[in-house]
Amino acid sequence: MDALDEAHCNGELEIGLKLGFSELGLEDESETAAIEEAVKVLLQSLGEDSTREGLRKTPLRVAKALREGTRGYRQRVKDIVQGALFPEAGLDSGVGHAGGAGGLVVVRDLDLFSYCECCLLPFQVQCHVGYVPSGKQVVGLSKLSRVADVFAKRLQDPQRLANEVCVALQNVIKPAGVAVFLQSWHIPFPEVEESCLGLISHPSKMDMQGWVKVSVCSGSGVFDNKNGDVWGDFLALLKFRGVNVEKNFIHSSSTHFWCPSRSLDAPTCNGHVSTKNVSNGRISSKTGPAYPAMITAVASILHSLGEDLLRKELVGTPNRFVQWLMKFNRSNLEMKLNGFDSGRRDVLKPNLHRGTGNVDEIQSELNMPFWSQCEHHLLPFHGVVHIGYFHAEGAELIGRSILQSIVHFHGCKLQIQERLTKQIAETVSSVFSKDVMVVVEANHICMISRGIEKLRSSTATIAALGQFSTNPDAKATFLQTISNTTASGG
Amino acid sequence: MDALDEAHCNGELEIGLKLGFSELGLEDESETAAIEEAVKVLLQSLGEDSTREGLRKTPLRVAKALREGTRGYRQRVKDIVQGALFPEAGLDSGVGHAGGAGGLVVVRDLDLFSYCECCLLPFQVQCHVGYVPSGKQVVGLSKLSRVADVFAKRLQDPQRLANEVCVALQNVIKPAGVAVFLQSWHIPFPEVEESCLGLISHPSKMDMQGWVKVSVCSGSGVFDNKNGDVWGDFLALLKFRGVNVEKNFIHSSSTHFWCPSRSLDAPTCNGHVSTKNVSNGRISSKTGPAYPAMITAVASILHSLGEDLLRKELVGTPNRFVQWLMKFNRSNLEMKLNGFDSGRRDVLKPNLHRGTGNVDEIQSELNMPFWSQCEHHLLPFHGVVHIGYFHAEGAELIGRSILQSIVHFHGCKLQIQERLTKQIAETVSSVFSKDVMVVVEANHICMISRGIEKLRSSTATIAALGQFSTNPDAKATFLQTISNTTASGG
Structure with a gap:
């Protein structure tokens, strides 16, 4: 005023x-x-x-x-x-x-x-x-x-x-x-x-x-x-x-x-x-x-x-925009995150729900936030990642913090959502569990601020590996788990 | 399918x-x-x-x-x-x-x-x-x-x-x-x-x-x-x-x-x-x-x-569109509504809140729906009308149905929202109560379906006559009444 x-x-x-x-x-x-x-x-x-x-x-x-x-x-x-x-x-x-x-x-x-x-x-x-x-x-x-x-x-x-x-x-x-x-x-x-x-x-x-x-x-x-x-x-x-x-x-x-x-x-x-x-x-x-x-x-x-x-x-302004862009430069991160495959025990949780190889054995980490930068438009996209995985009997669960780190690792660069989804799934698969499913839900600033201005639009992508790609029940069970937790909350 | x-x-x-x-x-x-x-x-x-x-x-x-x-x-x-x-x-x-x-x-x-x-x-x-x-x-x-x-x-x-x-x-x-x-x-x-x-x-x-x-x-x-x-x-x-x-x-x-x-x-x-x-x-x-x-x-x-x-x-299609347009041709309505100033007793309600000329005497009829046709674009606009008025001591209240009829009478033609608001207020003022306030809230199809596509936008207009135009407390009281009833319901 x-x-x-x-x-x-x-x-x-x-x-x-x-x-x-x-x-x-x-x-x-x-x-x-x-x-x-x-x-x-x-x-x-x-x-x-x-x-x-x-x-x-x-x-x-x-x-x-x-x-x-x-x-x-x-x-x-x-x-x-x-x-x-x-x-x-x-x-x-x-x-x-x-x-x-x-x-x-x-x-x-x-x-x-x-x-x-x-x-x-x-x-x-x-x-x-x-x-x-x-x-x-x-x-x-x-x-x-x-x-x-x-x-x-x-x-x-x-x-x-x-x-x-x-x-x-x-x-x-x-x-x-x-x-x-x-x-x-x-x-x-x-x-x-x-x-x-x-x-x-x-x-x-x-x-x-x-x-x-x-x-x-x-x-x-x-x-x-x-x-x-x-x-x-x-x-x-x-x-x-x-x-x-x-x-x-x-x-x-x-x-x-x-x-x-x-x-x-x-x-x-x-x-x-x-x-x-x-x-x-x-x-x-x-x-x-x-x-x-x-x-x-x-x-x-x-x-x-x-x-x-x-x-x-x-x-x-130029300096500030550059600083923003450098936040999506993964070089610094790679050093910090190079301990993925060493199985850090501090990020494994005790398994409270030991199962028998059935669909009940699916473990979920839901609503992990992420930020990334759309490589087509140099504009951010952001949202949440849901990860579901099977774990071997008696194994310990993957800690949320390590999953969150994987999400950030793949988010912190120029990306597209489809690739981000795939890369998170591949990393979890190669290090922890070959049976993994990743769902990414995101708002793309390029979809809401540019030409088409679709304010309410949001994009969801799925990657399904191992049993999640071959067993429809496993996939449906995990999707239902997300739904139970997030539906109507968006 | x-x-x-x-x-x-x-x-x-x-x-x-x-x-x-x-x-x-x-x-x-x-x-x-x-x-x-x-x-x-x-x-x-x-x-x-x-x-x-x-x-x-x-x-x-x-x-x-x-x-x-x-x-x-x-x-x-x-x-x-x-x-x-x-x-x-x-x-x-x-x-x-x-x-x-x-x-x-x-x-x-x-x-x-x-x-x-x-x-x-x-x-x-x-x-x-x-x-x-x-x-x-x-x-x-x-x-x-x-x-x-x-x-x-x-x-x-x-x-x-x-x-x-x-x-x-x-x-x-x-x-x-x-x-x-x-x-x-x-x-x-x-x-x-x-x-x-x-x-x-x-x-x-x-x-x-x-x-x-x-x-x-x-x-x-x-x-x-x-x-x-x-x-x-x-x-x-x-x-x-x-x-x-x-x-x-x-x-x-x-x-x-x-x-x-x-x-x-x-x-x-x-x-x-x-x-x-x-x-x-x-x-x-x-x-x-x-x-x-x-x-x-x-x-x-x-x-x-x-x-x-x-x-x-x-x-x-041509026939149907013409029928739609003719719904906003008021000629038929004028005959039906020509009894406005004869003070039809069947549309007057007993006065349950006899007052003393203070702000407390304001009577309200809220959320009366209306449809109209924007004369700038030949596209509908629709929403609700709120009417507040002072009534003389001992007088009977105006029935909601007669107010609704006035609203429809002025809605059923090529209009703009500002004029609709004014005309409703003038009609109520000339027939029933010179102290009247009208608030119209509308969605304009022309605002959401055409170029600017402002999906969530809505327009509100006010007409204030008599005491409502000279006494800010009266106006504020009526607005507060609407707010209490409609806020967050939109």
Whole structure:
């Protein structure tokens, strides 16, 4: 709820204008090519062969997704709202407020995606927009969503996004006032190194538990006065949809350093947000000098998106994005995890359910969380892994922590879910039990933040080895076990 | 689960091919213009002035939306999947099933929208797609969604949609098998005439209660055998997400006449679906000869979309769509409702809460359902209306049925939500109580099925007259009353 900077917003609109005119096909092509080159550098620095089949088109995919995800720089609010302002009668003054004069209109629960300017990862937004019509005109409802999307499709911070949407709508509709309330969720930075040792508590479900959440608001016109009754009306209408906002919240919202990557900048500076999900800066200390080529590549991506590298919010972004990518570089992990086949006794549990070789002998470890990075889009996918296995009579059970380590080992690289599933199964099979079944359930950020935007979609994959591939009852029993534990919890 | 007609699907792919090549800008422009002309005829036949500001661009909007909503005719599955088939190792035969050979992959909860071929209204689809990779290759996950969308963006029936998605994926990926499970929801045809008399039970919430729902599935390859274990695996993975399907369902699914408009064809022929939400055919009997210009206009729209008017599923579609539109023609209603200001005593309730002019005197009627038709897009919007009013001391209360009649009276025409809210408030104010407040909460099909596809979005509008516009406490009290009753129920 900082004061709205109208000059700044006009600047934004002009940037949109300029880019709108200069945005010819040729320029677009050269920007895309520049991003592709930068992504190749990143892949190579990660030790990947950027010519292998799965990665060959990744630079182009990433470039297109980033251009698409920042298309708001090349859109004009006026173009969108033009022709969608409709004359609509209001009531005479003194009679009341309704329709095109004073009748509050609120569009709730608009799902948006934006790119975090601190770390270049997408974040998810639930957007609620209200305005009070004046001048006996109303705007087409879908335009509230489309205008919000213009500003979401940029490198953003939640508070600035709210402010920009608010000012743009105020300028273009000229209503009595505009209110914007955003709930935003940011992917946590997984503690790859620590979680391999089983030390941290990860999001244990596929929902956004563990994500960093902030709520922000912005108001103009009659919503300028944070004590005004119209804020109460707006918040009441949100409450009908289960969105509970304390009215005193609108006096105090702040999102400084909401992005978990910000704590990497200086370990002692945690700003205003919880540090539960942020790293301890260990990687930070060694990243600065180590990956100059990668940092230069990310900087060139920002430049190709039309961003000003000197803008203060972006100064550390290339370094932070590189740190994120390096979390999925498995080289460090391989050393830590090379004890897999030595049968560490400390990770074996006593067998409480000794069986006789029947289906009853299946042991399960369910809902082990994982994070990985989609090699087709350089975007995270995350979820849970369920592992079922047969164990020999009298043998000890495999500890959850060692299974979790195997999951992380195979997750911490550029991956696809099908391969991850297979590799986890193969590792368990070769080290512990040839009869193993792995089910991976994941949300792919590329499926929800890019083109198709299938917000609720989730992907499940199965690998079945040994008896699980030959005995349908074994497979069905394990699937039923998962179902009993997780169904309706997702 | 009818046998899949591969020849038919190849035909579909060829249609896509042909249109893909012939789809030049000019042709597109002439098709759009033809639809615009037809929509103008419909507007005029509804007694509307198609040149008034709110409707001036409606023909263009409708034409664009219909072209966009049937873009699948002009898309080729091969173009979409090309370049997204990735080599991926499987396991040796005998060891098990995983990755690119035998490891089941399921993408769940894809939200799609399609147009019902029976009545030309959009219907909502929750789509689940699975396949078993073979030949050591997998397909990019988003392509499963994109291919499903190619067939959703046509005039469809749920079973045919499932079959076409299944066959197309089988042909283009050449996996061991493909399974498709769809849950579809169709808007009910509101019983406008009856509901004005308060006789029917309407969907009382904003969710899809009251909608016609069907589930269908389709399988190929290893999913051809409905008794195969792989169907069990697929359904188990859906169950993790709360989608419960009985395995014997896949032997018997059928969607004959799922569209509620089908019962309009012949009142005694209700097919296999529930008739709870379908009309009794009264309008039907007089529609046939009465609206030939409208029926011709809708037929020309189908033709402009590239459809074959002689295709048997489409023969009655123009007539059914006209009947739907005529439900929002208020002319019949005006006669029925002209008794508003005569103070019908049968609709007044005894006053159980006599008050003293304070806020306590507010009377509320909440969650009154309504249906209306968005004049910008000729698509329905629906939801609930909450009415609060002050009543004079000793006066009798306004009956819920008369308020519901007022709501329907103003809903049954081409509308916008802001105006509907104002008109309901004005009517109550002029007839019963000058101190009235109206809150309308609605889902707009145009917001969820068209371009922006904001599935969860909902719009709330307020009109406040008399004391409600001058006394913030009165307004806040009424909003709190709604909140207490509806919050978290949506």
